[in-house]
Amino acid sequence: MEADPAGVLTGAHYFDGDFACGEGAMAAGCRFVAGYPITPSTEVVERISRRFPLIGGTFIQMEDELASMAAVAGASWTGTKSMTVTSGPGFSLMMENIGLATMMELPCVVVNVQRGGPSTGLPTMVGQADIMQARWGSHGDYETIALSPQSPQEAFDLVIDAFNLAEIYRTPVMFMMDECVGHMSEKVVIPKPEEIEIVPRKLTTKSPEEFLPYVPDENLVPEFARAGDGYKFHTTGLTHDERGYPVMSAECQELNVRRLVDKIRRNAEKIVRFEEEATDGADVVLITYGITARVARMAIDIARKKGVKVGVIRLIVVWPFPEKHIRELAKKIKAFVVPEINYGQIALEVERCSAGNAATRLVSHMGGGVHNPQDIVDAILEAAK
């Protein structure tokens, strides 16, 4: 369906990534946000708290991130598109209820504007070290969806996709910005509402008598009944059966968790999204995401001038990882070069998928800034040998 015009600020703007993300959320139909201030994500909720009272949304600044994520889970049960916004330390606090939202199968978006860590780390400076936390941060087995924008324009565009994916798969979606994208201002063009494609909450058509909250459809996604529509359903963070009733057994765990994982895993090919350039015939392929993708392109230009055949894959959807594609590519190239602002997270995934067929070279940066393109050039030249 088309976007609700109330939330769409059509026109050309000059926004930082945080504002763009907030605008994207509102354009996507988000009408509930609970958050807690944390640098460098705060501008997202500042934007939203200013605009929400004018467009029928509710923002509440909760007492902490645990509460924020719990409130988002609660709000999602009303069918309202809901979001919370944080950075590393707050993301850690949200993990418990991200697990709850995963288990209850709640569409929502969690924005993490990544900064340098661990702990308080570098609050005002860039990092990309929460990528694995986005994947594995909550306990138990689950699959997640995570996107990573490289510019304020993408912060706007992709957060809409994040909301849509959350609706399609009934799962929390991680929106992994980084401080650099969050705090950089660039031109952001917001299209007309009718040009924005929105996936609405798919409500069950069954009557309360015949409805069970966790009967999966062919995509393994259950139908949704909102709180207050007379369905009187039960839901729990405990392992549960199709009725939503807790069942403490290995058999139920098997069915419940396997489906939670499989609904993403089996649809991974549909969710995976990346930009690919010049990988055909390349010797070296860069795997990049977020702000690093931009810096890496400078390195690629330099390396190409030196005669190296370099291709690039920019991950737009980071999780699920384009595993199949990387596996195939690994058989054809010499090496992958993975620049990221951490000590090797996506590099591990690349290495796993290349399965020894191609070398994986990490170009790590501990955060607080972006790579010097020359470091990436050096790694490309080294890898091409």
Added chain:
Amino acid sequence: MSRTEVRITGFGGQGVVLAAYIIGRACSVFGGKHATMTQSFGPEARGAACSATQIISDTEVLYPYIVRPDILIVMSSDGYDTYRDELKDDGILIYEKDLVHPILKKRQPSFGIPSTRIAESLGRTIVQNIVMIGFFGAVTQIVSREALRKGVEASVPPGTEELNLKAFEAGLAYFDDEYGKKKTKKPAKAAAAGKSD
């Protein structure tokens, strides 16, 4: 591919970030260029030397931080002390004449304006940064005066457009009066400052 790096620095309250924002907005939204702004955050943004950077380019800005500015706009002496050494050897220095007393270098074209005094004469010191924007536009010609004017108009609080546009024009006029007519100091074209990368 041209890439012009600009740093604007001053003390908290001078509207450093807004100035950078307006320049970026003018260049990208109204001027057809790419402009990427970053700014200092945290305690340092509120105390001593506050700074924002702007990268203006004909193509997409890949590297978001400045390496060595082509243009340094200083509105406080603290800011000058902190950032003067990073200005490119042939970079342009634009400074607040009453507050900053730079050691002028031969190869660095420098342009001073008493922007605070001008703002005071317009009735509000707060528009000092807008005066500076006008002056910057005239000095560098990096983007058309019209685009900058639109940038100012669209970015200032509603109801203050008139005052701010006056401040903007005052900045332009100061350049035209002080430097424009003199043959010795031509406007430093941004293209000349922006080195190919």
Added chain:
Amino acid sequence: MKFWRKPLDLDQVVIPHGDVIIIKDRCKGCGFCVEYCPKGVLQMSEEFNIKGYHPPIVVKSGECVNCNLCEMLCPEFAIYSVPAPEDETLGGAEESLSTVEATKEEKTWRRTLRAS
């Protein structure tokens, strides 16, 4: 019915009668209902239910005043009372009372009976 002090309006008051219904296999034998039944209607039985607890049994059939206290206190939803069918509970002496319209005082009295 015995009274510590006979209410002045006793002859105008309808004393309700109830039937106690016990879902014995739900009982966990806590004894709350037996302890707090104001009329001593219940007693723990000797019998075991399927969970191995002694459920209550009714020992003073006809004494229940349908105050619902057992029902309110029971944590297991295992006991409740319902108004007794009229023909079974109304003896000859009380028959005339059954037609008396409920007065305000009577309602107050009922509330007093129900107070825990």
Added chain:
Amino acid sequence: MSKVIDRPEVAKEQHPVAPLLRMDRIPHIWCPGCGIGTVVKCFATALQETEVDLNKLAIVSGIGCSGRAAGYMKLDGFHTTHGRAIPFATGLKLARPELKVVVFSGDGDLAGIGGNHLIHSARRNQDLMVILVNNFNYAMTGGQNAPTTPTPAKTSTMPYGNFEHPFNVPHLVASCGASYVARWTSLHVRRMTKSFKEALNRKGFRFIEVVTPCATLYARLNKLGLGLDLMRFYHQESEIRNGADTRDVAIGYQSKIICGKFVDEDRPSYLETMHEYYRKVLGDKYVPTPPEGGMLREQN
């Protein structure tokens, strides 16, 4: 005349609160002599007697023995994470303001791990009804010390007796700004039910503490006997003092339990305050979240 029903499937349907319970989940997991079931019964009765729209009522629980309550009631029932029932309920309420949202959970959950949410929700006078079942310990995990454990009661993590000062929870929430505060024991079934009925029809943060027996752990560790013995203790040692100053209602070990309705004030609730404020500063530009929620709907 009086009868013992031997056919549970018949009796199930007849129990007065059966329509409000998930009968397919009864019997519940609570121990013999536990009082939580009594609180559920009283809450169900209150719902029946107030005739609230059950379709528009949600019950949210955290984790722990009392946290299971949401699972036994035939309502939109949410069994959430430990300590987070209140913020979860906050999201439900704010995103669909027409809902009545009731939080039903234990002392460890609400006052311990969720203590921060409890005080902030009370501070905001958030539109929630909170039933805190206080059994003085973390029962589901085996009788550990709770923020409500009186000194020097023994718990499994204070085997020599608790030396920590416990919360006086009614005073805590009252001082934060809750508009309705009451305490009863699970023996006070009528008064508890009356409080529930009152609270269901109030706005703002409504808080009712119910002291209940934990026979299996708290009573056993302290050699206090069975659930029934605790009920007898409540009978002897509870004192009803409506309107009592909450500073005076702290519960000591086997000391008097002051019960009653302590606070019942008509203070503007969170939603009222928010609407009023935004209307004042934004005028006609203010667009509140509609009562049925901010869900996007296909335009016809």
